[in-house]
Amino acid sequence: MRNDHMFDMLEELAKIHRTVAKDQDAETVSVTVSRAYDADPEDVWSALTDPERLPRWFYPITGDLRQGGSYQLEGNAGGEIRRCEPPAILQVTFGGPESVVDVTLIENDGKTTVELRHTVPLAMAGSGAGALFVGPGWDGAMLGLGLYLRGEVVEDPLKMANSPEVVEFNRGSIEQWTQTVELSGTATSGQIAGGVAAASAQFTPEA
Numbered sequence: 001m002r003n004d005h006m007f008d009m010l011e012e013l014a015k016i017h018r019t020v021a022k023d024q025d026a027e028t029v030s031v032t033v034s035r036a037y038d039a040d041p042e043d044v045w046s047a048l049t050d051p052e053r054l055p056r057w058f059y060p061i062t063g064d065l066r067q068g069g070s071y072q073l074e075g076n077a078g079g080e081i082r083r084c085e086p087p088a089i090l091q092v093t094f095g096g097p098e099s100v101v102d103v104t105l106i107e108n109d110g111k112t113t114v115e116l117r118h119t120v121p122l123a124m125a126g127s128g129a130g131a132l133f134v135g136p137g138w139d140g141a142m143l144g145l146g147l148y149l150r151g152e153v154v155e156d157p158l159k160m161a162n163s164p165e166v167v168e169f170n171r172g173s174i175e176q177w178t179q180t181v182e183l184s185g186t187a188t189s190g191q192i193a194g195g196v197a198a199a200s201a202q203f204t205p206e207a
Helices: 009-014 041-049 128-149 157-161 164-184 189-203
Strands: 017-023 028-037 061-063 070-073 078-085 089-093 100-108 111-121
Touching (some): 017 164, 041 100, 041 111, 128 157
Antiparallel strands (some): 028 111, 078 089
């Protein structure tokens, strides 16, 4: 597997747009990541949903993969498939009925923007700093999808996720999410510090 110079970390981090929002009325916190890819919506949708393609950049998946069905990512979360409208809208629960992931594909000038919004109850997230628990992981997924769509061959995505290059990417991702949460005004400095500590332990484990 070729890891050296596989990607420019700063360039890849800059391609991802991040937001954090707290809805007081709905009592939820949502984390949104979006990125444009040089591919048509049908190809991107296939990479996101085809059980033959998904393991090449994300996780192996099993289940009844249709609207109303359920899925399980190997070694990760599972849930229900609430909406499935190819090649534009996917809504699933992720690890629990109140943890909801919405994926939207938007075509523009020959590119496809993938927008992923992960919404959880405020009681679960604690504050906007909850973004630090999931944001770096979704950044990593955006990175993996980009490498896959441009033809980078990754023999083992999970092994790559623990590579020094990706750990360094995760470190930069945590910094980006810290700034995003600070700008959003959805968490105290203490809550952010706690989120950074938890994210660092999860996404940048010491070798």
